[in-house]
Amino acid sequence: MPIKSYLFPGTKSALIKFKLAIYLWLIIIILALVAVAPLNHLVRANLSHLYLGQPAFIPFELHLIEIFIAHQDFFQPYLYLLLILFSLTAIIFIFLDAALFGRMITSERKITFSDFLADGSRYFWSFFLSTLLYLPIFILFFLLSRFLAFPLNIWAGKSVTEWPVIISSNLKLLLFILLWTASKLIFDLIRIIIIKDQKTVLLALRQAWFFLSKHFFSLWGLYLLVGLIFVLISIIFLFIGRLISAEHLFGLVLMIILAQAYIVFRLFIRMVFIGFENRYYEKNRI
Amino acid sequence: MGKKRISRRKLFGIILLWFFLSTTISVWPEERAVKYFINVELLPETHLIKANETLRWTNRTQDYIPDIQLHLYWNAFKNELSTVAKESRNEGLLKRYQVKKNEGGWIKITSMTTVEGQDLLPSASFIAPDKPVNPDDQTVLRVSLPKPLSPGETITLNLEFEAQVPSNGLRAGFYRDGYFISQWFPKPGVYQEGKGWNCHQYHLNSEFFADFADFQVKITVPEKFVVGACGEEVDRKVNQALGKITYTYIQQNIHDFAWAASPRFLKVERLFKASEEITPEEYQQVANLLDLRPEEIKLPDVRMILLIEKQHRNQIERHFRALRAALKYYGLWYGPYPYRTITMVDPPFRTGSGGMEYPTLFAAGTSVILSKNVLSPEGVIIHEFGHNYWYGIVANNEFEEAWLDEGINTYSTGKVAAVAYGPGEYPLKFNGLPLNWLVKFPAVYDWQTDRLFSSTVVKLDPIVNFSWDFFNSTSYALNVYQRASTALNTLERLLGQKTMAKIMRTFQQRYRFCHPKTEDFIKVVNEVSGQNLDWFFQEFFFSTKDFDYAISSVKSQKLTEKISGLYDQSGQDIQPAAPEKAGKTWPKYETTITLRRYGEARIGPGVKMKLKVKFEDGKVEWREWDGQNRWTRFTFITPTPVQTAQLDPEHIWLVDSNLSNNSYTRLGPRQKIPTTTHGFFWLVENMLLTLGSLF
Ligand SMILES: [Zn+2]
Numbered sequence: 004m005p006i007k008s009y010l011f012p013g014t015k016s017a018l019i020k021f022k023l024a025i026y027l028w029l030i031i032i033i034l035a036l037v038a039v040a041p042l043n044h045l046v047r048a049n050l051s052h053l054y055l056g057q058p059a060f061i062p063f064e065l066h067l068i069e070i071f072i073a074h075q076d077f078f079q080p081y082l083y084l085l086l087i088l089f090s091l092t093a094i095i096f097i098f099l100d101a102a103l104f105g106r107m108i109t110s111e112r113k114i115t116f117s118d119f120l121a122d123g124s125r126y127f128w129s130f131f132l133s134t135l136l137y138l139p140i141f142i143l144f145f146l147l148s149r150f151l152a153f154p155l156n157i158w159a160g161k162s163v164t165e166w167p168v169i170i171s172s173n174l175k176l177l178l179f180i181l182l183w184t185a186s187k188l189i190f191d192l193i194r195i196i197i198i199k200d201q202k203t204v205l206l207a208l209r210q211a212w213f214f215l216s217k218h219f220f221s222l223w224g225l226y227l228l229v230g231l232i233f234v235l236i237s238i239i240f241l242f243i244g245r246l247i248s249a250e251h252l253f254g255l256v257l258m259i260i261l262a263q264a265y266i267v268f269r270l271f272i273r274m275v276f277i278g279f280e281n282r283y284y285e286k287n288r289i
Numbered sequence: 290m291g292k293k294r295i296s297r298r299k300l301f302g303i304i305l306l307w308f309f310l311s312t313t314i315s316v317w318p319e320e321r322a323v324k325y326f327i328n329v330e331l332l333p334e335t336h337l338i339k340a341n342e343t344l345r346w347t348n349r350t351q352d353y354i355p356d357i358q359l360h361l362y363w364n365a366f367k368n369e370l371s372t373v374a375k376e377s378r379n380e381g382l383l384k385r386y387q388v389k390k391n392e393g394g395w396i397k398i399t400s401m402t403t404v405e406g407q408d409l410l411p412s413a414s415f416i417a418p419d420k421p422v423n424p425d426d427q428t429v430l431r432v433s434l435p436k437p438l439s440p441g442e443t444i445t446l447n448l449e450f451e452a453q454v455p456s457n458g459l460r461a462g463f464y465r466d467g468y469f470i471s472q473w474f475p476k477p478g479v480y481q482e483g484k485g486w487n488c489h490q491y492h493l494n495s496e497f498f499a500d501f502a503d504f505q506v507k508i509t510v511p512e513k514f515v516v517g518a519c520g521e522e523v524d525r526k527v528n529q530a531l532g533k534i535t536y537t538y539i540q541q542n543i544h545d546f547a548w549a550a551s552p553r554f555l556k557v558e559r560l561f562k563a564s565e566e567i568t569p570e571e572y573q574q575v576a577n578l579l580d581l582r583p584e585e586i587k588l589p590d591v592r593m594i595l596l597i598e599k600q601h602r603n604q605i606e607r608h609f610r611a612l613r614a615a616l617k618y619y620g621l622w623y624g625p626y627p628y629r630t631i632t633m634v635d636p637p638f639r640t641g642s643g644g645m646e647y648p649t650l651f652a653a654g655t656s657v658i659l660s661k662n663v664l665s666p667e668g669v670i671i672h673e674f675g676h677n678y679w680y681g682i683v684a685n686n687e688f689e690e691a692w693l694d695e696g697i698n699t700y701s702t703g704k705v706a707a708v709a710y711g712p713g714e715y716p717l718k719f720n721g722l723p724l725n726w727l728v729k730f731p732a733v734y735d736w737q738t739d740r741l742f743s744s745t746v747v748k749l750d751p752i753v754n755f756s757w758d759f760f761n762s763t764s765y766a767l768n769v770y771q772r773a774s775t776a777l778n779t780l781e782r783l784l785g786q787k788t789m790a791k792i793m794r795t796f797q798q799r800y801r802f803c804h805p806k807t808e809d810f811i812k813v814v815n816e817v818s819g820q821n822l823d824w825f826f827q828e829f830f831f832s833t834k835d836f837d838y839a840i841s842s843v844k845s846q847k848l849t850e851k852i853s854g855l856y857d858q859s860g861q862d863i864q865p866a867a868p869e870k871a872g873k874t875w876p877k878y879e880t881t882i883t884l885r886r887y888g889e890a891r892i893g894p895g896v897k898m899k900l901k902v903k904f905e906d907g908k909v910e911w912r913e914w915d916g917q918n919r920w921t922r923f924t925f926i927t928p929t930p931v932q933t934a935q936l937d938p939e940h941i942w943l944v945d946s947n948l949s950n951n952s953y954t955r956l957g958p959r960q961k962i963p964t965t966t967h968g969f970f971w972l973v974e975n976m977l978l979t980l981g982s983l984f
Contacts, residue, residue, distance in 0.1 A: 035973040043966045050962060052843075054933045054952035060940050062731040063961045065741055066949045072745055073947050089980060096981035163465055163553060163638055164600040165657045169721030176720060187982075245729055249964040258964070262971045269978050 005225055008286065013279025016107065017271060022114040023106055024270040027099060031266065034095070038088050041081055045074060097134055100194070101126035107277045108198045129197045132204045137190045144186040148179040181227075188226050189215065191280050199284065214288060222283055229279070233272045240265045317542050322347045323502035327474055330509040330533075331550060333466050336456075342448040342474055350482035353437040357444070358416070358488035359430045360499075362472035365491040366394035366455040370425035372417065372757075373459065376493035380761055394455025398430070398475060404445045407435055417490050419757060428491040430475070448475055459493075460645045460652075466514075467637025471547035471647060472497070479686075479804065489688040492757040494765040496680075496687035496694075499544040501802050509535040510550050517556065517596040517632045518548035519650045540628070542802060543648035544684055551637040554596045559609055561616045561631075563588040575621045578790050588620040591628075597635040601655050604666070608633060608653065611670035614709035619701065622790060623678050623797040631677070633670065644669050646676030660723035662732065664706055664713035671709075672702040683800045690807050691765070692752045692830070696773020697793075703735030703774060712737075736778045736943060743772035744835075744946035752776065752830045753807050775943050776829040782941040783825075783896070784818050792817045824893035829944055834890035838898055838916060838936055839950035841885040845930035848877045880904075880925040882934055882953075884914055888946065892916045901938040905929035931955075 017024075049070040055063060071078070105122025106114060152175045159171040189211055196207040196214075215222070240261065249255045329340035348354055365373035401409045412433040417426040438444055452473060454463045461471045478488025479500050487498060508516055512527065512534045520540025527534045538548070572583040579586065593616075595608055612633055620626050632650040636642040643654025651673035655666040675698045679685075685693035706713070712732035717724040724730075746767040749760040759765035781789035796805070796813045811826050828834060884900065892898055897913035904910075906929040914921050925931075934953040937945070945951065 031974050031977055034977055035970050038973045038977075039966065039970045042969055046962060046965060049949055051957045052953045052955070053949055053958045054935060054954040055958050055961070056952075061737055061948060062733060063958055063965070064731050065733065065737055067965060069741055069744070069947060070949050072741070073949075089977075092977055092980055099981070163467070164598070165638065165721070166600065169658065172720045173722070241727060249960050252960065255960045255964055255967075259967055262967065266971070266974050266978065269975075273982060 005221060005283075006228075009225060009279045009283045010229070010275075012282050013277075014275050016278040016282070017274035019112055020107060020114050020274065021271070023103055023119065024267050024274060026116060026119055027103065027270045028263075028267050030095075030099065031270075034088065034092055038085060041077075041084065045070065045077055049074070097130050098123045098127050101130040103274070104130075104194050104198055104277060107274060108195060108281050126194075126198060129204055130194060133190070133193050133197065133207070136193070136204055136208060137186070140186050140189060141183075144182045145179070148175070148182045151178055151182075184226055184230060185219075185223060188219075188223055188280070191277065192284065195277070195281050195284055199281070214284065218283070218287055222280070225279060225283070226276070229272065229275060233269075236268065237265070240268070320347070321501050321503045321542060322349045323477065323500050325474070325502055325504045325506070325546070327505070327546075328507045328509070329474075331468065331470075331511075331514075333468075333511060336454045336463050337451055338454065338470065338473065339451045340449070340474065342450065344446045344448065344475070344477070345443055346446070346477055347443040348438045348440055348480070350480060351440045352480075352482055352485075353439055354434070354480060355437045356431050356433050356486075357446075358478045358486040359432065359475045360472070360478060360488060360491070360497075361396045361398075361428055361430050361475060362491045363394040363396040363452050363455060363458065363461070364427035366458045367427060368393065368425075370423075371428065372419070372423045372426045372490050373428075373493050375423060376757065380493065382493070382762070392456035394453050394458050394461070396450060396452035396473070396475070398448055398450045400447070400449040401432065402447050403435065404447070409434075409446070418486075419489055419492070419755075423490070426490045429478075429488050450475060457641055460642050462640035462642050464637060464639035467551035467553060467640055469547070469549045469634070469636050469640045469642035469652060471545075471642070471645070474546070476545075487686065487688075492688070494691075494759060494762055495756040496691060497545065498684075498686040498688050498804075501542050501544050501684070503541045504539065504543065504546045506538045506546055506548070507535055508538065508548055508550075509533055513552045514550040515552065515554035515556050515596065516548060516550045517554070517594060517634055517650065519543060519546045519632070519647055520628075521630050540649060542627075543681070545647050547647040547650055549596060549634045549636065549642075549652070551596075551598075553599050553637065554635075555599055555602055555605075557595045557597065557605055557609075559593045559595070561591040561593050561613055563590055563620075566613060566617050567621065571621070578787055579622075579794055580787075580791070586621060586624075588617070588625050591616055591626055592630045594630060594632040595635070596632065598638060600638075600657055601635055604655055604659070607659075608635070608655075608666065608670060611667040611709075612674060614667075615671045615674040615705055618705040618708060619675055619678050622704075623701075623794055624801070626677065627682065627801075628677075631674065633674070635666075644673060646673045646680055648677065648681040651676065656718075656721070658721060658723065660714065660716070660725045662714040662725060663716045663723065664710055665716050667710060668702065668706055668713070668735075671705050672698060675701050675705070678797060682802060683797055684802070684804050685806070686804060687756070689755050690753060691756050691769045692773040693805070693807060693810065695769045696752065696777065699735070699739065699770045699774035700777040701793075703739065703778070707734055707736075736775065739771040739778070740775040740943045743767050743775050746772065747835050747946060748833050751833055773830070776825075779829070779941065779943045780814070780822075780825065782939070782943065784820075788818050822893070828890045828893070832890065835888035835946055836890035836942070836944045837886070837888035837946050837950070838942070839885050839887055839947065840882060840900075840934055840936050840953050841920070841950070842883045843880070843931060843934050843953040844882075845878050845880040847930075848875075848879050848926070850875050876928075878904075878927055878930045880927065880931045881922060882925075882931075883920060883922045884936060885920045886916060886918070887950075890944075892942075898937060898942075899939065901935045902931060903933045905932045 046067065050066060053066060102119045102123030105126055106119055155171040155174055159167045162168060192211040192214065193204065193207045196202055196210050197204065200210065202210060244258065244261060247254050247258050247261065249258050324345040326343040327340055329338050331338050346357065365371045368374065398410065401413065403409065409432050413430050415427045416429050416431045417423045418429065434444065454468060454470065455461060456463060461469055461473060476499060478486045479498055481487050489495065504520060506518065508518060510516055510533065512532050516536050518538040520538045522536055523539050524537035525534065567588060572586060576583045576586055593609060593612055595605065597605060597608065616626060628649045630649060634650065634652045636652040636654055642652050645652045653666050653670045653673055659665065676694060679698040679701065680687065680694035687694060712734045714725050714730045714732050717730065746764045749764040750768050752768050752773045756765055759768065792814050795817050796810055799813065800809060811823065814822050882900065882902065898916040900912040900914065900923065902910045902925060904927050908927065910925055912923045932954065936951040
């Protein structure tokens with residue numbers, strides 16, 4: 004049973020190394036704080052003494068839009084800041100991925116921050132190269148999704164009702180996500196091989212290609228299964244989030260806890276992916 | 290069986306025609322200056338319409354008129370040199386209206402003769418009256434008459450024309466075999482005594498202007514088509530040999546005629562029964578508001594016809610509920626709907642013709658997936674029906690003063706939607722799916738969003754402006770719809786609901802079947818309110834001044850009983866004294882509130898900006914400011930510090946572009962700010978994670 008032999012051990016290793024999710028979470032918090040600080044300043048400077056009234060004459064959300072409209076000149080430099088920050092984040096995430104993969108794949112159970120950083124720097128260069136290699140693969144899959152969407156476009160283009168338009172645009176999105184997961188699987192595997200077999204990027208690609216030619220569908224099936232579980236749990240999170248009212252302090256605290264738990268959950272799922280992919284590769288490589 | 294049906298229909302037609310003539314003539318006995326008799330056939334294989342039109346036009350002025358000017362609107366889609374195409378290019382919208390091979394629209398008059406048989410085509414030429422001059426535009430045709438038309442004289446022209454339905458025109462269009470046909474026939478402009486023809490070319494942002502007329506239109510289509518049109522269907526003839534059917538529609542006293550045809554329409558009819566829709570208490574309530582007797586505001590029954598796409602059949606009740614609400618409240622507030630039918634068209638898919646008004650007919654528009662908390666299609670149904678009052682009956686020049694119908698009607702739509710439905714959630718969608726399913730959005734009233742969005746264009750254009758002279762389409766739309774509606778909502782709050790209700794009703798009643806202008810509206814406002822409100826229109830309709838009054842600072846500080854320093858009085862040193870008389874308890878607080886006028890626009894003479902200050906012991910103080918200078922400052926000495934301060938606490942000035950700076954409370958909006966900041970924070974965290982997992 005693939006679930007029993009790969010998914011459970013993968014999840015178990017993610018649980019054992021849960022500390023990694025916390026490291027990543029803390030780093031994301033720092034990045035997000037930098038990104039949100041100017042916006043927070045704008046909101047506080049303009050609305051921290053706002054009297055809403057009972058009931059509010061205008062919903063708070065509209066006040067928010069109002070001050071954004073009134074301070075349009077704030078947004079141009081702010082968007083540049085975000086652009087720089089997000090570009091930096093892309094680089095930082097290559098480092099973090101290197102650290103995460105390194106620590107997930109190692110047989111050591113004990114997790115320390117210094118080991119985490121050491122793996123990050125050890126594999127950074129190969130991970131950076133693998134990202135460069137992944138970009139054309141990503142573009143290829145993107146183009147493939149456009150190509151496969153062709154019949155959907157024809158179907159929607161000829162329709163006399165709106166249904167085919169809505170269905171096809173959502174199917175196209177689904178198709179893109181599916182193909183993206185497939186490309187992501189190749190990418191993950193290359194990185195696992197880089198660490199596990201200590202191979203160069205190109206050799207790792209060759210090895211991943213060779214491996215997937217035999218195991219693609221069962222591994223992809225598992226990938227999609229975990230993906231589906233992730234989506235379902237996300238919907239539950241959103242649903243619970245809708246029920247919480249932040250009108251009172253207690254609700255606000257609850258909302259913050261839930262939201263941050265979701266971020267940790269996303270990171271944890273990322274570790275589960277690496278865990279079972281690693282396990283699968285380990286068991287099936289020749 | 291087929292034959293029997295025809296003869297029964299014939300009989301039905303004759304009875305209906307007789308009934309129609311006998312009832313409507315009694316309503317409008319006088320003659321209209323324009324009469325149309327049009328026979329049109331739709332040829333779906335080529336998407337062409339072929340028609341002959343008899344146009345009778347009477348000179349109701351004292352001028353001798355040498356020519357007649359006709360709108361040929363569909364030539365706007367003929368090529369990329371038309372004014373519409375050029376204006377679209379300027380806005381980066383050309384692609385939307387770009388002429389595809391064999392799919393651009395056009396109209397060609399193939400014959401034009403007088404009743405005496407004189408050919409007028411040789412004396413016809415295209416003109417482009419508006420600036421910047423565009424000699425390539427072909428949407429206005431000037432026809433010289435054999436001899437000038439004397440005062441009171443009538444000319445009858447016989448025209449034959451054919452026209453290509455545009456595939457992606459503005460408002461009119463076809464997709465496969467679904468058609469929405471509007472602005473499709475040669476139609477004279479409005480002749481204004483002493484000034485000549487008012488006949489503008491078709492612009493990207495402009496709508497229309499025409500004289501009230503009587504129409505008889507015969508529409509021939511293949512038998513499978515379901516047809517809807519302005520006015521009343523009085524006859525239907527099937528030609529079985531050709532597989533065609535001809536419908537005859539008649540309507541008096543309207544200024545445009547549109548129709549739609551599609552095999553995918555369902556036609557549903559209902560009766561608006563006034564006695565069932567409005568209770569005696571409701572009549573009494575509105576009568577009290579208007580200072581009228583309930584008998585004076587009684588509403589007639591109206592036949593409601595819905596043409597809805599089969600894909601939306603589950604929304605039939607939703608459509609009728611909205612239309613009934615619109616018929617009820619527009620009728621009660623502004624006066625009875627004067628026609629016997631209203632046709633509501635869910636426009637054929639992909640014809641680009643939704644959300645548009647025509648007299649006695651309108652195009653709404655909906656989607657197969659709806660969210661129950663979003664007022665769509667209700668908003669568009671109420672709005673487009675409402676145009677029967679503002680545009681249809683009170684027929685302003687939409688080219689020159691679009692706010693008079695769009696602004697007044699946006700204001701009216703918001704009021705009807707608010708009483709009939711309450712606030713609605715904003716319609717946000719992703720891939721055709723409502724985002725409201727995932728995220729909770731606040732429910733808002735139209736006036737709340739109208740004022741918000743209109744603040745973005747205040748400094749670009751005045752509300753009263755030629756529609757092609759606006760900075761861009763967004764400025765046109767937001768100024769003419771939302772900003773005008775916001776100004777009217779402000780006026781209502783300034784004058785009170787009762788006065789405003791009387792203003793609107795007076796304006797509607799006085800200018801029924803006329804072409805009023807902005808001055809006429811202002812005159813009614815001044816007359817009914819008993820005030821001179823010219824300043825209001827100057828500041829908010831004719832200017833580009835921003836209106837923003839604010840509380841710029843609030844300071845409460847504790848006063849000490851002992852005051853240090855030397856105080857001179859007539860050369861002698863005296864003991865320092867407390868600023869207030871003894872007997873009052875200490876400590877005391879000095880609160881200073883500074884008000885500022887950040888915008889150029891100001892409140893008018895005699896009007897005061899009010900300030901309400903509440904202190905922590907529950908005491909309330911009011912102050913007034915004439916708002917003419919850039920700032921003013923008020924000081925209060927009270928036993929407790931300030932709790933809240935509100936500028937304009939009665940919420941009159943919706944035109945204020947920033948209401949966030951109109952109030953003060955020490956604690957602020959409590960949980961709202963951390964909730965918001967955390968919301969952004971969480972969003973950024975997720976974006977970072979998504980970005981991180983992409984590569
Ligand atoms: Zn409108």
